[in-house]
Amino acid sequence: MTSASARRRRTARDAALAAAVGEGLLDARSPLVGLLDVDGVLAAVDRLHDAFRGPAAVQHTFAAKACSLVPVLRLLARAGMGCEVASPGELELALEAGFTADRLVFDSPAKTVGELRFALDQGIAFNVDNFQELERVDALLAGHTPRGPVGLRVNPQVGAGAIGAMSTATSTSKFGVALRDEGAVQAVVDAFAARPWLTRLHAHVGSQGCPLPLIAQGIRAAHELAEHINTALGRRQVTSLDIGGGLPVDFDSDEDRPGYADYVTELRAAVPELFDGRYSLVTEFGRSLLAKNGTIASLVEYTKSSGGRRIAVTHAGAQVATRTVFMPDAWPLRAGVYDAAGHPKRGATETVDIAGPCCFAGDLTAVARELPAVAPGDIVALYDTGAYYFSNHFSYNSLPRPAVHGYRADAEGRIRFALVRAAQTVREVVEESGAAQADALVGLLAADRPGSGAAHEDGAAA
Numbered sequence: 140m141t142s143a144s145a146r147r148r149r150t151a152r153d154a155a156l157a158a159a160v161g162e163g164l165l166d167a168r169s170p171l172v173g174l175l176d177v178d179g180v181l182a183a184v185d186r187l188h189d190a191f192r193g194p195a196a197v198q199h200t201f202a203a204k205a206c207s208l209v210p211v212l213r214l215l216a217r218a219g220m221g222c223e224v225a226s227p228g229e230l231e232l233a234l235e236a237g238f239t240a241d242r243l244v245f246d247s248p249a250k251t252v253g254e255l256r257f258a259l260d261q262g263i264a265f266n267v268d269n270f271q272e273l274e275r276v277d278a279l280l281a282g283h284t285p286r287g288p289v290g291l292r293v294n295p296q297v298g299a300g301a302i303g304a305m306s307t308a309t310s311t312s313k314f315g316v317a318l319r320d321e322g323a324v325q326a327v328v329d330a331f332a333a334r335p336w337l338t339r340l341h342a343h344v345g346s347q348g349c350p351l352p353l354i355a356q357g358i359r360a361a362h363e364l365a366e367h368i369n370t371a372l373g374r375r376q377v378t379s380l381d382i383g384g385g386l387p388v389d390f391d392s393d394e395d396r397p398g399y400a401d402y403v404t405e406l407r408a409a410v411p412e413l414f415d416g417r418y419s420l421v422t423e424f425g426r427s428l429l430a431k432n433g434t435i436a437s438l439v440e441y442t443k444s445s446g447g448r449r450i451a452v453t454h455a456g457a458q459v460a461t462r463t464v465f466m467p468d469a470w471p472l473r474a475g476v477y478d479a480a481g482h483p484k485r486g487a488t489e490t491v492d493i494a495g496p497c498c499f500a501g502d503l504t505a506v507a508r509e510l511p512a513v514a515p516g517d518i519v520a521l522y523d524t525g526a527y528y529f530s531n532h533f534s535y536n537s538l539p540r541p542a543v544h545g546y547r548a549d550a551e552g553r554i555r556f557a558l559v560r561a562a563q564t565v566r567e568v569v570e571e572s573g574a575a576q577a578d579a580l581v582g583l584l585a586a587d588r589p590g591s592g593a594a595h596e597d598g599a600a601a
């Protein structure tokens with residue numbers, strides 16, 4: 140059974156692909172674009188808010204790294220979200236998007252003194268990763284009380300999900316204070332006892348690949364620790380729990396499953412007291428809000444056969460689908476074939492590999508897929524790429540960042556586009572590659588050997 144939301148998503152996406160061709164957003168001059176379903180994003184935000192409605196106050200923040208584009212962040216701000224940032228760049232993007240300090244959460248395992256000072260000055264909430272960082276905060280505060288909430292990130296060490304690199308709650312994870320390590324719980328209690336301004340615990344158990352029961356177990360551990368701290372201190376010092384993000388996404392269909400409601404059901408079963416209102420909650424979802432609302436579309440430049448293997452060469456490779464290309468088993472994407480007018484192709488199928496433009500053999504976004512026969516000039520769409528794909532460019536082969544367009548379908552199904560990010564020009568690639576310093580290294584040779592600068596040139600000519 141296809142749900143109404145999956146049907147809407149597919150219909151709007153197909154209409155957007157045809158409209159992108161019709162309006163010249165996807166053509167020989169711009170053979171690669173990212174497309175973003177604005178209504179899909181807003182619907183996801185609504186489902187998130189609905190799922191958590193209850194006595195507990197909840198601040199939902201969007202993990203900026205999942206789609207670090209200013210118009211997307213502003214849309215989410217308008218929809219009532221806060222923003223979780225983890226670097227000075229993300230922080231600046233969020234401020235540019237219009238998030239006020241009270242709607243930001245700053246997480247990073249490597250916060251510098253300058254970044255901590257900025258967060259404290261602005262009253263931005265942040266989660267301390269470790270005890271050394273806590274001492275830095277002490278020094279910066281010099282006895283004052285922070286204006287914004289300050290939390291401590293803990294690692295409940297509940298184990299890994301299906302993708303090691305996405306699992307933040309393994310026994311040896313680099314994030315947070317490892318709770319099951321010898322003496323860790325007491326050290327955390329002592330840290331809170333000494334710092335009445337430390338009022339939050341943070342646990343982000345992992346991202347894609349972590350099953351809901353594992354995430355719930357991690358949050359349960361954080362809740363238990365909060366109760367333990369408050370009991371040990373004889374006061375309700377821990378007042379909020381930041382439960383992170385990590386709701387996994389189904390990359391096999393157009394369905395949003397599991398949904399936020401499923402997630403909350405799982406949490407209610409594992410930690411019923413979590414929602415009783417004694418703690419306010421913070422969430423930090425990324426992928427589950429954006430992934431299924433994005434599509435990468437590329438023209439097919441060539442098709443060929445090699446040793447019996449069919450290959451379609453497109454413009455979408457490791458630069459926009461980095462994880463899929465380097466870890467194809469962990470990050471498979473669905474692909475769809477459209478004709479040159481942007482209509483879904485039907486008819487005879489073939490087994491084909493979808494390749495990207497990068498100069499290494501593994502630059503494949505789909506392998507051995509049964510798809511309608513692909514021809515040059517067709518379009519290949521990579522679905523579910525709204526999070527961590529076109530927004531997280533990898534500048535391999537000096538390939539430029541593609542344009543990203545947001546779209547909405549009106550009641551008659553007509554598509555309206557808005558430019559979210561302009562395509563990077565080749566000139567901009569040259570400039571960010573040190574063009575202004577073109578003479579730097581050659582100049583170093585000359586400066587190195589006063590009076591003998593010609594020796595190198597002689598050597599080169601010999």
Ligand SMILES: *Cc1c(COP(=O)(O)O)cnc(C)c1O
Nearest residue numbers: 202343346384385423424425426
């Ligand atoms: C990446 C990250 C998130 C978001 O994870 P998703 O899987 O995209 O929901 C939330 N919190 C922290 C601390 C993160 O590092």
